[in-house]
Amino acid sequence: MTGLIVAKFGGTSVADFDAMSRCASIVASNQDIKVVVVSASSGVTNYLVRLAKGNMPTNERDAILAHIADIEFSILKKMGNKPELAQALEHLLNELSAIAKESELANSLALQDELLSFGERMSSLLFAEILREHRVHAVNFDVRQVVKTDSSYGKATPDIEQIKHQAETLILPELPHSVFVMQGFIGSDEFGKTTTLGRGGSDYSAALLAESVQASALQIWTDVNGIYTTDPRLTAKARPIPEISFDEAAEMATFGAKILHPATLIPAMRSNIRVFVGSSRDPEAGGTWVAWETEHKPAYRAIALRKEQVLLTLKSPAMLHATGFLAEVFTLLAKHKISVDLITTSEISVALTLDEPTNGNSRKITPTLLAELREIGEVEIEEGLSLVAVIGNHLQATRGVGGNVLSALEKYNLRMICHGASAHNLCFLVRSDDAPGIVEHLHHCLFDN
Template sequence: MAVMKFGGTSVGTARAMQQAITIVATKKKERAPLVVLSACSGITNKLIRIADAAGLSRLDEAMAIAGEVRRHHLDLLDELVKSPAVKEELTVAVNLLVGELELLVKGVDIVGELTARSMDMFCSFGELLSTTVFAAAMKEQGHDALWVDVRKVMVTDDNFGFARPIQALCEANALSMIKPLLDAGTTVITQGYIGSSKAGKTTTLGRGGSDFSAALLGAWLDENAIEIWTDVDGVMTCDPRLVPEARSIRVMTFTEAAELAYLGAKVLHPDTIAPAVLKNIPVYVLNSLHPQAKGTLITDDPRMLSGMSYGGLVKSIAVKKGQCIINVRSNRMFGRHGFMNELFDVFSRYGVSVEMISTSEVSISVTVDDRSFNEELIRELKTFSDVEIEHNVATVSVVGDNLRMSRGVAGRIFSSLKDVNLRMISQGASEINVGFVVEEHDVAIAVNTLHREFFSGQETAGIFEIPAGSR
């Protein structure tokens, strides 16, 4: 069996949703899959806008956007569903869900406060609506499909906005509620991203949590594959918006994929990898708009990796914009212990995550998200050090297995960037990542130069084939 997760762009229009239905129907010929859907593209953002407007008592604005959400899904069903009876039934279902959304808007408006719990409820409507339309359209087209509310399976803690599942309870629910349906040949359609607390209150797993949901369900059901369907041909050698010549990577390890995710690659949510690694379940990243493309296989299975060629070792180049460098200098660092502990305690107390680090005897440079820190943090750092801030920078990371142990790779990286001003360099203990910081206006030239250096001609990690029968 397989878990098939479709992202927002893969179900965002009637044409895209029909393509996803066709892909699922093809998979069903082998064995009934579990289908996990995101909200239609753009809908979650609309729901957040609705919530914010309701919290600010802008009732008319919130209700107008809710009307847009209603219209989007009614248009979807109008194009996808042909039977008047089914169309009428589905229209009622969509109107009921949007009616609940409008009641929530009015409740928040009356109370005058938007809580984290209310925000999770607002955000859940995207997945509830997309799966309702998808399941009904599949059934009308003659497929044995059933809509299942994942909140009865995905029981989480009360950390609204970033809830974590209660593993033992969730696994028992998945085996008792979902597996019998799949074993009977029924395609199960359910939601990513959302869950519920033990008290039955709707929770969310954080933005990008649909990938996490799919991986968790795959691990609990002991599936033989997790398929992440998106709008690109797998994990790319670089962001194609920056490098038009970027190509898909055929095979990569879990470690490489996780590193890329944390370094800014947008295809996979970082937490997706963990449940798959636990059960060694292969993850496929595929293009629902181009299902014939081979996509990317992510695995640690030696048999599946046996056909891969590492070429020049580099697999991909990841970029994370919107960063800033905080340079900290203090003579207290020289030959004394405890300074690092004091420094990072400040970042911890202000809830600021450090991305990249570079040190010398009397100074340390770190990168953080430009939006994540405030003047209070800087003032506290200045009480025991000299501080300098550099805005409008980006981290660029070159990723591939065993880079640190490969002679000449670092030399090739930095000699190819001789015309780019490098503001900071970091490698440390990582064997698969060499990172540096450039000014944002230099990102395009830096990544295009690196891509030509490592992915030109035959020296590319994108030329090998996935072993036959792996998917």
């Protein structure tokens, strides 16, 4: 279908009846939107994550289940008398309650994924009905029939070819007649068990579906009107960016910008699907288009901030004029499934940065890893750091770029600098306490003059 659009609505966009109604108006006003992907209503996923831990007191579990039911039924209540819809919603809540009471929940990633799927499943049920009230022929479709993955529960890997085949079989033939409302974040494995795609999974699954139905565009509707020059919470002078290239957006997402998850861009880039980011609260305000080509390619496009970084420095005289030392280091890191962000080297040392969020499920720098690294050199760990990335174009080849940035930061201590590896970013590591002030000052120097 020429001009086919996939629209994804985030948790705040489907938070309540009024929010869902605004989103329904967006869909109803554009006949090219034929696939809709929804997140769980705002707050529901947090409750489900708490439930998924299992082994909690009965009164606490029941209170959480009641909070979830209140969110969902408050939406249903505003729709008027819908006995069949109420019955379907009650059925989902009963299923959720049964899984929440499973004794094996805390030790079963498969059960946890099944439990976490209910937020999106309830959202799609309710949103499809609201679309019908807007005179849209909407079908509440179980996305698990299409988004096929492996069995890595908690962070499943999609099977691209199977997703494409399932979409061609189950979705494409019906698109001329219906709008498909589906769930983000979830899929199923070869055994039919529910899987989840991990952090950023809703946007990612929307991009996978856009690719599978050969959409011309993917719209991501959230609570902000586009991608900003930096986080508006860091400076009031941050402003929306009308257009940005895939390369720039990927750098922003990688280095901390929350508006897009890096995985979301992979299917879009692979299949040349333009991505739009806008606010469902104010759709007329415009937003940001992400595409391969942009009309303007400024040296400075945005500033991203990535918190909770750890600097690991490994020093060894054995590095001097030696071969294979870095290979040995990265073999160890790969063994422990650790991804490195930035790296600098000298004659006898190598320094690299790692993500180490305090709310992460597990620590990356374990005693075992440290012991193995100490067998090949002296190890130093520094915490309390943040990564600032200046995103733009031709940064490695534009005269004065490095000097402009560094001169603006002469009052601050920069712990590490990486420049030249990419045409689209200049990164440096700073103390976390200094990071907000640095971003605000740098934004003023680069964007406000």
